[in-house]
Amino acid sequence: QAETVTLRASHQFPGGKGDARDEMVQLIAREVKAADVGLDMQVYPGASLFKPHDQWNAMVRGQLDISSLPLDYASGKVRAFGATLMPGLVRNHARAERLDASPFMDSIRKKIEDAGVIVLADAWLAGAFGGKNGCIRKPEDVAGLKFRSAGKTFAAMWQKAGASIVTIPSSETYNALQTGVADATDTSTSSFVSFRLYEQLKCITAPGDNALWFMYEPVLMSKRNFDKLNEAQQKAVKAAGKKAEAYFRKASSEFDDKMVDAFKENGVEVVTLTPEEYDAWLKVAKESSYEQFADEVPDGKQLIEQALAVK
Amino acid sequence: MTPRLDRGRPLDVFLSAVRALSLASGIAAAALIVAAVVVVCQMVFVRYVLGETTIWQTDFVTFGLVGATFVGAPYVLMTKGHVAVDLVPLMIAGRARFWLALVATVLSLAFTATVTVLAYDLWHEAWAGGWESESMWRVRLWIPYAAMPIGLGLLTLQYVADLVALVTGRDEPFGIDPAQGGGI
Amino acid sequence: MQGLIVLVATVAVLLTGAPVAFALGVVGIGGLIAFQGIDSLLVVAETIYSGLHDFTLVSIPMFIMMGAAIGSSPAGRDLYEALDRWLYRVPGGLVVSNLGACALFAALTGSSPATCAAIGKMGIPEMRKRGYPDEVATGSICAGGTLGILIPPSITLILYGIATETSIGRLFLAGVLPGLMLTTLFMAWTIFYVWRWAPRRREFSRRYVMRDKLAALPKVLPFMAIVGGVMYVLYGGVATPSEAAGVGAAMCVVLALVIYRMWRPADWWRILRDTTRESVMILMIIGTSVLFGYMLSSLYITQSLAQSIAALEVNRWVLMGLINVFLVVAGCFIPPAGIILMTSPILLPIIKDAGFDPVWFGVIVTLNMEIGLITPPVGLNLFVVNAIAPDVPTRTILLGALPYVACMVVGLVILCIVPEIATWLPDTLMGPGR
Numbered sequence: 071q072a073e074t075v076t077l078r079a080s081h082q083f084p085g086g087k088g089d090a091r092d093e094m095v096q097l098i099a100r101e102v103k104a105a106d107v108g109l110d111m112q113v114y115p116g117a118s119l120f121k122p123h124d125q126w127n128a129m130v131r132g133q134l135d136i137s138s139l140p141l142d143y144a145s146g147k148v149r150a151f152g153a154t155l156m157p158g159l160v161r162n163h164a165r166a167e168r169l170d171a172s173p174f175m176d177s178i179r180k181k182i183e184d185a186g187v188i189v190l191a192d193a194w195l196a197g198a199f200g201g202k203n204g205c206i207r208k209p210e211d212v213a214g215l216k217f218r219s220a221g222k223t224f225a226a227m228w229q230k231a232g233a234s235i236v237t238i239p240s241s242e243t244y245n246a247l248q249t250g251v252a253d254a255t256d257t258s259t260s261s262f263v264s265f266r267l268y269e270q271l272k273c274i275t276a277p278g279d280n281a282l283w284f285m286y287e288p289v290l291m292s293k294r295n296f297d298k299l300n301e302a303q304q305k306a307v308k309a310a311g312k313k314a315e316a317y318f319r320k321a322s323s324e325f326d327d328k329m330v331d332a333f334k335e336n337g338v339e340v341v342t343l344t345p346e347e348y349d350a351w352l353k354v355a356k357e358s359s360y361e362q363f364a365d366e367v368p369d370g371k372q373l374i375e376q377a378l379a380v381k
Numbered sequence: 382m383t384p385r386l387d388r389g390r391p392l393d394v395f396l397s398a399v400r401a402l403s404l405a406s407g408i409a410a411a412a413l414i415v416a417a418v419v420v421v422c423q424m425v426f427v428r429y430v431l432g433e434t435t436i437w438q439t440d441f442v443t444f445g446l447v448g449a450t451f452v453g454a455p456y457v458l459m460t461k462g463h464v465a466v467d468l469v470p471l472m473i474a475g476r477a478r479f480w481l482a483l484v485a486t487v488l489s490l491a492f493t494a495t496v497t498v499l500a501y502d503l504w505h506e507a508w509a510g511g512w513e514s515e516s517m518w519r520v521r522l523w524i525p526y527a528a529m530p531i532g533l534g535l536l537t538l539q540y541v542a543d544l545v546a547l548v549t550g551r552d553e554p555f556g557i558d559p560a561q562g563g564g565i
Numbered sequence: 566m567q568g569l570i571v572l573v574a575t576v577a578v579l580l581t582g583a584p585v586a587f588a589l590g591v592v593g594i595g596g597l598i599a600f601q602g603i604d605s606l607l608v609v610a611e612t613i614y615s616g617l618h619d620f621t622l623v624s625i626p627m628f629i630m631m632g633a634a635i636g637s638s639p640a641g642r643d644l645y646e647a648l649d650r651w652l653y654r655v656p657g658g659l660v661v662s663n664l665g666a667c668a669l670f671a672a673l674t675g676s677s678p679a680t681c682a683a684i685g686k687m688g689i690p691e692m693r694k695r696g697y698p699d700e701v702a703t704g705s706i707c708a709g710g711t712l713g714i715l716i717p718p719s720i721t722l723i724l725y726g727i728a729t730e731t732s733i734g735r736l737f738l739a740g741v742l743p744g745l746m747l748t749t750l751f752m753a754w755t756i757f758y759v760w761r762w763a764p765r766r767r768e769f770s771r772r773y774v775m776r777d778k779l780a781a782l783p784k785v786l787p788f789m790a791i792v793g794g795v796m797y798v799l800y801g802g803v804a805t806p807s808e809a810a811g812v813g814a815a816m817c818v819v820l821a822l823v824i825y826r827m828w829r830p831a832d833w834w835r836i837l838r839d840t841t842r843e844s845v846m847i848l849m850i851i852g853t854s855v856l857f858g859y860m861l862s863s864l865y866i867t868q869s870l871a872q873s874i875a876a877l878e879v880n881r882w883v884l885m886g887l888i889n890v891f892l893v894v895a896g897c898f899i900p901p902a903g904i905i906l907m908t909s910p911i912l913l914p915i916i917k918d919a920g921f922d923p924v925w926f927g928v929i930v931t932l933n934m935e936i937g938l939i940t941p942p943v944g945l946n947l948f949v950v951n952a953i954a955p956d957v958p959t960r961t962i963l964l965g966a967l968p969y970v971a972c973m974v975v976g977l978v979i980l981c982i983v984p985e986i987a988t989w990l991p992d993t994l995m996g997p998g999r
């Protein structure tokens with residue numbers, strides 16, 4: 071048998087601490103080794119190899135084999151990826167699963183591959199938003215708030231609803247909330263826990279059945295390096311990816327529960343949106359984020375329609 | 382510290398021209414830093430006093446300071462401001478110090494020249510691919526990225542000038558006064 | 566084996582006298598080509614660029630400008646005049662005041678080189694002018710500057726908190742008392758050293774009576790106003806730490822213009838030139854050290870080292886000692902941010918298994934990083950001080966900083982014996998740790 075190929079995987083999440091995204095990558099590492107096809111995998115957690123935003127290009131150039139990252143990080147290179155961090159487009163985990171099998175995600179995966187990267191495992195992460203002084207349920211609730219947002223499309227929606235947007239690096243969010251530079255923020259449920267934002271927030275809007283906040287965060291692989299593998303190795307990697315995807319399907323909502331528990335334990339009020347509240351937000355998003363996206367991305371309108379068409 | 386230069390000779394004209402370029406790059410870097418300070422204050426004012434949205438300021442300041450770092454590097458080299466471990470250069474003298482300075486200069490030059498080429502590639506890729514920043518202020522990345530090949534290119538040029546000045550005896554090795562003998 | 570080759574190459578290239586920034590770059594690129602082939606250079610430019618593309622680094626040039634503006638105005642002279650009148654009889658009085666100023670400044674900034682630059686810019690020339698030996702003047706500022714990452718706010722503690730999911734609020738509070746303890750240790754050493762070995766050569770032309778002392782106070786008002794102003798900006802919910810640095814820089818420039826009437830373009834250029842030279846120098850090193858760190862991580866050198874420590878089955882305090890040795894050695898070569906991001910995810914499980922408190926360990930890590938800041942070959946504070954006082958040989962600065970490394974080691978030992986120095990304040994104010 072030929073020499074063993076060692077794949078390098080990198081991500082920005084804590085390693086070995088039960089973070090579902092780390093678990094996905096570690097699972098793939100275990101599986102490809104166990105497949106005994108001359109593959110080994112080295113995982114670099116916690117952004118210890120590449121900075122989060124550098125991982126995409128590193129894969130395109132074949133300097134990184136595998137990564138788990140928010141696809142929106144590459145939206146500067148492929149504008150259409152902005153659709154994968156769009157308010158109200160996913161709604162809940164069950165619908166995320168249906169979305170994965172839809173023409174919408176086929177278009178996205180095609181664009182990923184055209185850029186030189188392939189998807190090993192789909193994953194949709196739910197997120198939340200919370201305020202320092204009170205709950206955010208309806209668009210009126212954010213009027214006058216200083217909002218720190220994780221993404222451009224969400225910022226557009228908050229701004230449309232009357233918030234002023236504060237751009238602060240994620241590492242300074244905690245401080246900004248503490249001192250009052252910002253008084254509301256949105257991000258993934260796991261980041262809410264890992265940044266310990268329950269120490270600063272009074273109320274959080276958890277995903278529930280009507281979540282506004284979802285983000286596509288797949289496990290990806292460099293196409294250039296994938297093509298270099300032999301057939302057995304390619305099969306093993308693909309199979310491992312499918313297992314990771316199945317694992318994440320099960321784990322993803324536990325993730326949200328973990329956040330809810332952490333915030334409740336710390337005396338933070340936890341609420342979810344009703345269908346009516348969700349629709350009110352969707353209306354705001356249509357007039358802001360969706361419209362903006364359709365203007366800026368050539369096939370943006372079509373992508374949004376594809377996504378909204380999913381039942 | 383300043384190399385001994387004559388007017389009319391071509392080599393000296395080259396060295397003076399490089400020095401002028403490096404000075405210009407230093408002024409540009411200083412201007413970027415001033416702009417960063419002004420924008421930070423403007424951002425705090427807009428957000429805290431007016432309570433309005435701040436979008437572009439963080440990006441502007443961050444990109445501006447990265448730009449200042451690269452563009453300012455040749456000026457800092459010209460004024461011998463990049464710190465080094467001067468333990469060995471001070472311990473030895475004469476020819477040995479000259480050869481060591483030659484090694485140090487060639488190594489640094491090799492690095493700056495290599496990264497200049499790599500930075501040009503990155504810039505070109507960003508330009509051809511129409512890359513934008515992933516932040517809220519969609520900056521076309523070729524603009525801030527341009528600072529890297531330009532700054533490092535000028536830095537390489539300044540290193541070439543330093544090498545010429547060293548080899549032709551216009552500058553002392555490490556800019557150390559030769560009277561300052563070895564053996565500290 | 567690769568680790569050893571890289572270590573030898575790094576030391577060799579640094580000793581040629583090539584600028585540290587480019588020496589790290591040469592080894593970084595050399596290591597990548599040698600062990601991973603020419604293709605690995607494809608990510609070099611982006612790695613350096615994104616290493617610098619970080620809003621938290623903004624505080625570095627901002628605080629340097631603050632120091633340059635204050636330093637070139639008579640504000641610094643006034644401040645030292647006042648401090649000297651009050652402390653002229655204490656052995657090493659001005660050095661003690663400088664250390665105090667560093668501690669105060671540390672409460673305004675999260676970065677050590679920035680603290681070092683802001684205080685050193687004013688302090689080092691003043692101390693030398695007043696007859697303190699070069700090693701005391703430079704060493705004390707190197708050491709005092711390190712307080713910037715222990716006394717909150719601290720970029721190092723923020724990075725640790727994020728990398729290990731530890732409460733940043735707790736970490737900040739945990740840094741307060743150890744920071745004050747370290748300040749006291751530094752001051753005690755300085756007083757002892759100056760009293761014992763370097764009594765001041767300058768003869769005093771006069772003694773200061775209380776009236777003189779009080780008369781000097783109004784002159785320091787502008788300085789105190791800035792400290793108060795930055796405090797307000799920082800803790801009053803006006804701005805984040807990095808932004809507060811920018812506002813502070815602007816306030817200092819305005820102070821120089823309005824109060825000290827520095828209108829001449831030459832004054833302006835001097836402030837700008839100093840700011841540019843020092844900022845560019847430090848940022849360039851940060852950029853190439855990120856490349857260097859990438860090379861180490863890419864070759865799995867850092868990780869293997871940390872894992873081999875974890876594999877040892879030893880007494881928990883021996884383990885703690887080994888981890889400290891590892892962190893200090895790593896700190897000699899890699900700036901804090903790199904070490905913390907690379908190793909704390911690996912080290913933390915080991916620490917928790919051995920029954921140590923992660924918040925307390927964050928302070929221990931920070932203390933180790935402080936040592937790294939003033940040890941060669943990569944010690945950001947050394948470079949800052951070298952830039953402020955270019956005529957002082959590196960050797961003298963190193964020798965001057967060395968005793969303060971000993972103070973930090975003493976601080977580490979005290980913290981190991983009495984962990985409550987770190988944990989008492991957060992436990993008291995935020996409830997016992999979970």
Ligand code: NA
Nearest residue numbers: 671674713718
């Ligand atoms: Na601090």
Ligand code: NA
Nearest residue numbers: 897937940943
């Ligand atoms: Na060091």
